[in-house]
Amino acid sequence: MMKFGVVVFPGSNSDYDTYRAVVDELGQEATYLWHKDHDLQGSDVIVLPGGFSYGDYLRAGAIARFSPIMDDVVAFAKKGGPVIGICNGFQIACEAGLLPGALLRNESLKYICEPVRVRVTSADTIFTNRYEEGATALMPISHGDGRYTADAETVDRLEGEGRVVFRYAGGPADADEWWSPNGSTRAIAGIINEAGNVLGMMPHPERAVDPLLGSADGLAVFESLLARVAV
Amino acid sequence: MSRFRIAVHITPRRGILDPQGKAVTGALHSLGFSGVHDVHVGRYVVVEVDANDRKAAENSTREMCERLLANPVIEDFEIESVGSHAREA
Numbered sequence: 001m002m003k004f005g006v007v008v009f010p011g012s013n014s015d016y017d018t019y020r021a022v023v024d025e026l027g028q029e030a031t032y033l034w035h036k037d038h039d040l041q042g043s044d045v046i047v048l049p050g051g052f053s054y055g056d057y058l059r060a061g062a063i064a065r066f067s068p069i070m071d072d073v074v075a076f077a078k079k080g081g082p083v084i085g086i087c088n089g090f091q092i093a094c095e096a097g098l099l100p101g102a103l104l105r106n107e108s109l110k111y112i113c114e115p116v117r118v119r120v121t122s123a124d125t126i127f128t129n130r131y132e133e134g135a136t137a138l139m140p141i142s143h144g145d146g147r148y149t150a151d152a153e154t155v156d157r158l159e160g161e162g163r164v165v166f167r168y169a170g171g172p173a174d175a176d177e178w179w180s181p182n183g184s185t186r187a188i189a190g191i192i193n194e195a196g197n198v199l200g201m202m203p204h205p206e207r208a209v210d211p212l213l214g215s216a217d218g219l220a221v222f223e224s225l226l227a228r229v230a231v
Numbered sequence: 232m233s234r235f236r237i238a239v240h241i242t243p244r245r246g247i248l249d250p251q252g253k254a255v256t257g258a259l260h261s262l263g264f265s266g267v268h269d270v271h272v273g274r275y276v277v278v279e280v281d282a283n284d285r286k287a288a289e290n291s292t293r294e295m296c297e298r299l300l301a302n303p304v305i306e307d308f309e310i311e312s313v314g315s316h317a318r319e320a
Contacts, residue, residue, distance in 0.1 A: 102302055
């Protein structure tokens with residue numbers, strides 16, 4: 001059994017979605033990790049879930065990164081433990097320095113909540129090996145601050161090293177065109193760290209794990225981990 | 232020990248797209264303020280801090296900016312003292 005630890009911050013709202021995706025759809029074990037604890041409870045994978053930790057005060061993710069459990073999450077990541085930051089979790093991972101760059105207010109200044117197509121631009125990772133490289137996956141986005149931003153040098157490096165894992169794929173007319181619902185630099189939707197064990201993504205794979213939800217395309221993120229990570 | 236009021240102005244780093252600033256610029260132009268070249272919308276934070284002197288208070292606030300109040304990847308900040316009053320240590 002693979003054990004997923006889902007961190008719960010005050011204001012997390014996708015923690016239960018993640019728990020359900022892991023337990024009901026993936027058939028693995030999940031446990032909640034309270035942000036004030038210092039115990040990862042022997043988890044094999046840590047998920048920083050979506051939501052509005054600390055009400056997005058100051059900047060999205062800025063306060064949550066100082067929650068006590070983040071010391072343990074960062075130490076876990078430094079030792080090579082797999083960490084997924086989804087949406088607010090991506091913002092927290094950037095603030096904590098686990099991933100480069102930052103997520104800024106959407107270019108439209110509007111909160112966007114809709115299903116989007118993302119292209120898997122790197123299938124050679126522990127998070128995406130169950131996808132075909134270049135395939136698209138339908139997942140919802142739900143964020144006000146999702147515009148990925150980093151200096152050009154950092155973005156070039158991410159691209160050069162195959163660390164841009166998901167990119168927003170175009171509208172219905174031309175699926176190959178870069179298209180960014182939130183103004184993200186080069187339509188970046190998800191990236192991994194240099195060592196390849198930390199993933200940050202704005203789309204919600206945990207909310208696309210069953211056709212009843214409109215898509216089951218997100219489940220492969222969790223299945224990829226199951227296939228690759230030795231327990 | 233005195234208590235100092237230190238103001239911090241945090242603005243989007245130059246060169247980074249600031250859609251809010253752009254929207255406000257457009258609105259000002261349509262009001263007839265044609266001389267407005269650019270607008271940056273940021274945050275204004277006032278920190279009340281106990282320190283031995285103003286310099287120490289400012290230094291401590293600068294460190295707060297670097298570690299939490301601003302994100303150096305996307306934001307610039309400026310520090311300004313806005314007042315102090317003596318306080319029993």
